[in-house]
Every structure is written in C-alpha cells, then in structure tokens.
Amino acid sequence: MKVGVLGAGTMGAGIAQVASQNGCEVVLVDLNQDMLTKAENSLDKILVRLVEKGVVSEDEKINIQGRITYSTDTKDFKASNIVIEAIVEKLEVKHAVFANLETIVSDDCILASNTSSLSIASIGSALKNASRVVGIHFFNPAPLMPLVEIIPAVQTSKATLDASKALIDSWGKVTVLCKDTPGFIVNRVARPFYGEALRIYEEGIADFATIDWAMTELGGFRMGPFTLMDYIGNDVNYAVTESVFAAFYYDPRFKPSFTQRRHSEAGYLGRKSGRGYFNYAEGAVQPEPNKDMVVGQQILDRILAMLINEAFDAVFMQVASAEDVDKAMTKGVNYPKGLLVWAEEIGLKKVLSQLETLFTEYGEDRYRPNPLLKRMAK
Numbered sequence: 001m002k003v004g005v006l007g008a009g010t011m012g013a014g015i016a017q018v019a020s021q022n023g024c025e026v027v028l029v030d031l032n033q034d035m036l037t038k039a040e041n042s043l044d045k046i047l048v049r050l051v052e053k054g055v056v057s058e059d060e061k062i063n064i065q066g067r068i069t070y071s072t073d074t075k076d077f078k079a080s081n082i083v084i085e086a087i088v089e090k091l092e093v094k095h096a097v098f099a100n101l102e103t104i105v106s107d108d109c110i111l112a113s114n115t116s117s118l119s120i121a122s123i124g125s126a127l128k129n130a131s132r133v134v135g136i137h138f139f140n141p142a143p144l145m146p147l148v149e150i151i152p153a154v155q156t157s158k159a160t161l162d163a164s165k166a167l168i169d170s171w172g173k174v175t176v177l178c179k180d181t182p183g184f185i186v187n188r189v190a191r192p193f194y195g196e197a198l199r200i201y202e203e204g205i206a207d208f209a210t211i212d213w214a215m216t217e218l219g220g221f222r223m224g225p226f227t228l229m230d231y232i233g234n235d236v237n238y239a240v241t242e243s244v245f246a247a248f249y250y251d252p253r254f255k256p257s258f259t260q261r262r263h264s265e266a267g268y269l270g271r272k273s274g275r276g277y278f279n280y281a282e283g284a285v286q287p288e289p290n291k292d293m294v295v296g297q298q299i300l301d302r303i304l305a306m307l308i309n310e311a312f313d314a315v316f317m318q319v320a321s322a323e324d325v326d327k328a329m330t331k332g333v334n335y336p337k338g339l340l341v342w343a344e345e346i347g348l349k350k351v352l353s354q355l356e357t358l359f360t361e362y363g364e365d366r367y368r369p370n371p372l373l374k375r376m377a378k
C-alpha cells in the first residue's frame, strides 16, 4: 500500500509513522522543508526510544525510516493509493489542495482528510470525483491513541468507505463509523465535560480544584475538566466549542462559556503559557479541593448526566451506533467507561430524573432530556 500524507505537523508526522510502522510505503509532503526535517528528526528520536524499550528491533527501525520519503512536492503522490491530508484547518486552503491532488493522483486514489471541524462534504466539493473523499480522523498523538473516526460524506462511495476502513483497521486502530456532522463523535459527545464543569464553576457551586477532584476521584476520569482544558489549551478548546456551537445553529447545549473566553483572552491558555485555571510556574502552590462527598457527588452526577444525554443524542440522531459511541469515548479520550453502558449501570430512570430536575429548575433548553433516553427509561 502506498500512502501519501500531506502536512508534516503534529498530526501528519504521527500518521506517517503509523502507516510506515504497518509496512506501508509513505510519502510525507509539506510546503515547509523545516517541518519535514523536524518530522524526520522527531521520528528518529521516537524510534531510538522504541528500540531501547525493545518495542522495535534495529532492523525494523531502519525499515520504518526507509519506507518514508520526505518531499515538498505533491507530485510525489502520483503512485499513492490513498492520500491523507493533515494541513491547516482552513476550508479554502483544503479546497485548493484537494483540487490540486486530483490532478496528480490516479483515478482510484482515495483522498482523505484528518479535519477536526470542517465537513467532509464541503471538502469533497472541490473534487471532480467526490466519491473518493472520506474523513479519517485520528487523535493526538496518532501513534498512541487507538481511536480513528471514519466519516463518509454524502458523496463518498461504498468502495471508498470500505477500503479506507479496512486500511485503518489493518493498522491495528479501533475504527468507528460516524456521520458527517459537527464534532463527529468525540468532539460532540465530550462537550459537556468542559461546558457543564465551567457552568458549575460559574454558578459558584465549586472551584476548579474541587470539580477536578470530583471527576477524577469519584468519577474515575483520568484528568479533571480544568486540568484537561489547561492541557489542551484554553484557546484551542474554546475555538472548538465555539465552532461546534455555531455548526449546530447555536443549540444552547453547546453554548461556550465566558469564563473560558476570558481565560483565553487573558493569555491564561494553560500549560503552554504557564498559567490557565491552575498556575504551572515552578514552585506554585496548587489549590486544595473541598473534599465534601455530597458536593462532589452532585458535581459528578450533573456532568455525567449531561455527557450521557449527549451520547444518547448521538445515537438518536444516527450519528453512530451505541457501540461505536462507547468505543469512541473510551478509546479516543480515555473515559473510564462507555457512557451508554455507564447509564445502564446508574439506571436510566435515575439519569433521566437528574436531567428533568435540571430542566425544571433552570428552564433552559440546554438541559432537555433526549427522547431516546426518555423512551428507554420508560
């Protein structure tokens, strides 16, 4: 299999590594020679570490490196069976790039995008033969995160979909099938993890440290929402929230938060700027959570109910199967359990009643229980 990867940034470099580790011939193209050099050097370092750990042999290391060609010329994609695009997230740039790719590759070459927020249908519209377009959405870091969302657009042929899913499955990834809708599965279903945590803070129910404590200690999540937002970057996380909100025609369920916006505007971006919700300066004292079990349980129950409601909505609106929604959240963002399985464990009636209480108290559409959850609870 000959795999082209366009864009040698964070995602492209990782995808090229995965493809090569699985025996594919890879051409990695970037406009910027410095990015290619950086990608090559960073792969060398990763492979040295993998050899030291005994994960790959010295021979395999040489083969993995040898299978990747670095180039600044998209014409080198000529013999590719598939090209996966991972360049800047701008629709007009992707349009120009996809139209150009089609003049280079063979008639049956699949053209895939790793976009997080653009519709695959809109990207495919730049192609003469749009039946070859598909979304192949990896998670960062691509070599380590098992989940890949496969997104057929309205134009995608069954042959394109089947071949791209088979290829990514053959790389040992966990693939889930997902409708071409904003945020796909993970970035849609996970919104309340951030949004409801911010809302709880804004209402003065608890501070950042306490909310994080409730979600990690009582809920079993690997990171609390505020630590995670600081890790992702408040600017990046806020931009995703805003784009999902707009893409859903301003559905109040996805409303962004002023707290996050102000943190972002202030330059409190998180780890990368040294300060976010928490202070990452050397020697900074971290705030202690209030370990009140009653408050903690209320926080967990509320955020979890909102996440479960979102998971039900993804199934209800046929975005993905229940099994794939649970797989996506456990393999893409390391949730301790699939949200639908978790809902069954808690009891659907109990989850529904939590949402109904919020909906009655606030009168906000944001808390409306999903019809599928209502039906199933009945």
Ligand code: NAI
Residues within 6 Å of the ligand: 006, 007, 008, 009, 010, 011, 012, 029, 030, 031, 032, 035, 085, 086, 087, 088, 089, 093, 097, 114, 115, 116, 117, 137, 138, 139, 140
């Ligand atoms: P990045 O900024 O690290 O890398 C983008 C690369 O594309 C740069 O090396 C740049 O020189 C190159 N580039 C830009 N325009 C180009 C063109 N016309 N031709 C060739 N190369 C070009 O970006 P990153 O984070 O790797 O994101 C790439 C794509 O992957 C975006 O669509 C993003 O939405 C998506 N994505 C990002 C994730 C993340 O966590 N960073 C996760 C999943 C998807």
